[in-house]
Amino acid sequence: MIIFQFLFLLFSLFAIGAVIQRKKDSAMSSIGTAFWMVFWILADVVVFLPQSVTVFANHLGIGRGTDLVTYVSFALIFFVLFRLHVKLHEIERDITTIVRKDALKQTISNKQ
Amino acid sequence: MFLAIVPAYNESKRVGSVVRSLLLHVDTVLVVDDGSTDDTAEIAWQAGATVLTHRLNRGQGAALETGHVYARRVGAEYILHFDADGQFSVDDILPALSLLKHAQVDIIFGSRYKDSRSNVPWTKKYLLRPIGKLVDRMFGGLKLSDAHNGFRLFNKNALHTLSLTHSGMAHASEIPALVKKHGLRYMEVPVSVMYHEYGQGIGGGIRVVRDLLLGKFSK
Numbered sequence: 423m424i425i426f427q428f429l430f431l432l433f434s435l436f437a438i439g440a441v442i443q444r445k446k447d448s449a450m451s452s453i454g455t456a457f458w459m460v461f462w463i464l465a466d467v468v469v470f471l472p473q474s475v476t477v478f479a480n481h482l483g484i485g486r487g488t489d490l491v492t493y494v495s496f497a498l499i500f501f502v503l504f505r506l507h508v509k510l511h512e513i514e515r516d517i518t519t520i521v522r523k524d525a526l527k528q529t530i531s532n533k534q
Numbered sequence: 535m536f537l538a539i540v541p542a543y544n545e546s547k548r549v550g551s552v553v554r555s556l557l558l559h560v561d562t563v564l565v566v567d568d569g570s571t572d573d574t575a576e577i578a579w580q581a582g583a584t585v586l587t588h589r590l591n592r593g594q595g596a597a598l599e600t601g602h603v604y605a606r607r608v609g610a611e612y613i614l615h616f617d618a619d620g621q622f623s624v625d626d627i628l629p630a631l632s633l634l635k636h637a638q639v640d641i642i643f644g645s646r647y648k649d650s651r652s653n654v655p656w657t658k659k660y661l662l663r664p665i666g667k668l669v670d671r672m673f674g675g676l677k678l679s680d681a682h683n684g685f686r687l688f689n690k691n692a693l694h695t696l697s698l699t700h701s702g703m704a705h706a707s708e709i710p711a712l713v714k715k716h717g718l719r720y721m722e723v724p725v726s727v728m729y730h731e732y733g734q735g736i737g738g739g740i741r742v743v744r745d746l747l748l749g750k751f752s753k
Contacts, residue, residue, distance in 0.1 A: 504751075511748040518596045518701045525566070525586040525600055526607075 430469045434462045536560045536631065537610040539601030540583070541594045542618035546572040548730075549618045553581035559627045560614060564604055566597040574618075594684075595705025599698040606693060613693055615686040619730055622685050626725040630687050633723060640692040640718040643678055643710075644685025648724030655729065662739060666707075669739075673746050675710035678722060682706040685725045692718055703738055704745035 441458045444450040450458075468475050468491060475487030484490045538560040542549050549565060556563045565578035569591035579585045586600055598615060605613050612631060616622055622644070630642045646652040647663075663680070670681045686709070688696070696712045698705045713720050 508748055508751045511745070512752050514701060515699065515752070517590065518592045521569075521588045521590050521592050522596065522600045522603065525588050526603060529584060529586055529604070 427469055431466060434466050438462050535562060535608065535610045536612045536614070537601075537605050537608070538563045538614040538616050539598060539605065540565045540578075540616050540618045541568055541597030541601070542566065542570065542574050542578065543568040543591060543594075543597075544570045544572050544574060545618040546570070546574045546577050548620040549574050550577045550581040552616070552618055552620050553578050553583045555624045556616060556627075557582050559624050562608075562610075564601050565618065566600050568592060568594070568597040593700075593702035593705075595698050595703065595708070596701035598705060602693060602696075602698070610693065611690050613688045615684055615688075617684045621727050621729060623726040623728070626685065626723070630685075630723050630725075633721060634687050634689055637721055638719060639721045640689050640695075641709075641713055641720045642687040643680070643720060643722045644683045644725035645678070645680035645722045646683060646725065646727045647679045648722060649726075651724070651726040653729055654727065662736065665739060669743055669746070670707050670710055673707055673711055674714060675707055676714050676720065678710055680722070681710050683725065683727070685727075700745055700749060702741060702745055704742045704749065707742060707746055708749075 438459060441450065441455055441462075445452075445455045468487075472487055475490055477487075479485070479487045479490035482490065484493070538556045540549070540552065540556070540563060542565050545552075553563050553565065563578075563583040565575070565583040565585050567575040567578065567585055567587040569588045575585050575587050584604075586604060588597065588600065602613070612634065614627060614631075616627075626644065630644070633639070634642050646654050647659075666682050667678075670676070670678070675681060682703075684706075692713075695716050695718060696709065698708055698712075700708045712718075
């Protein structure tokens with residue numbers, strides 16, 4: 423086992439532990455828990471058996487496994503960034519709603 | 535009741551004179567102080583406006599919708615959107631109101647491009663305006679000569695039909711889109727705009743597109 427594989431295994435075990443803990447704390451949905459468990463297990467498979475990705479990549483018409491991992495990673499990162507932007511937009515709206523309710527409660531009466 | 539809604543952010547220099555001149559033409563002036571750090575709210579109140587204060591700066595669209603909620607509560611029959619920086623002319627109000635009442639329309643949009651009174655910077659006129667029109671068309675808006683003009687009049691029907699969700703400047707594209715969606719009747723009238731500062735540039739335009747896009751995917 424090379425050093426990178428050992429460190430990655432340690433990190434993925436830590437990540438899986440964190441996922442399980444969040445599920446126990448009811449801070450993560452069942453679908454979310456399943457997604458992240460499968461994600462980290464697949465990541466371990468890729469790190470320990472790099473040839474498996476190359477075989478899969480070849481089926482998709484991509485020459486190298488690392489290229490496939492790069493493409494999928496970029497797609498995932500952009501998707502997560504987009505979801506975060508949408509979530510932020512929704513939080514901004516919620517803040518506006520609260521600020522509006524507060525403003526309407528405290529109307530400064532005019533002299534008219 | 536004819537209510538003028540004036541969204542204001544750090545406009546202490548001009549908001550007082552704007553409120554005083556508006557009170558000669560409308561029944562009530564509502565200044566929505568959008569989290570100003572200067573004494574905009576105090577000056578507006580002293581000038582005779584009713585004042586609502588956002589504790590945080592939320593953007594012009596948010597301030598206008600706060601004004602709409604207030605206008606619905608007090609039973610306003612007509613409302614006017616009017617900027618706090620003194621760039622509009624109060625002389626345009628009564629002709630527009632008269633048209634709103636007699637031309638069987640629900641909303642009046644002011645336009646800088648219907649006559650030659652406005653001193654519009656050429657970059658806005660020939661660069662930003664075509665892009666703005668294209669963006670509005672993409673997001674389902676109306677074919678307006680000047681969609682991003684803050685001078686608007688609503689009747690009661692429009693006030694109760696339109697509810698703005700965009701806090702920032704994207705509301706200027708959202709309003710025409712909602713007018714089209716709800717089949718409201720509208721008209722454009724020439725208004726005079728005198729620029730004291732440049733206002734929204736290309737960066738603001740990019741933020742509008744971003745907000746409109748994100749709005750399509752939000753709850």
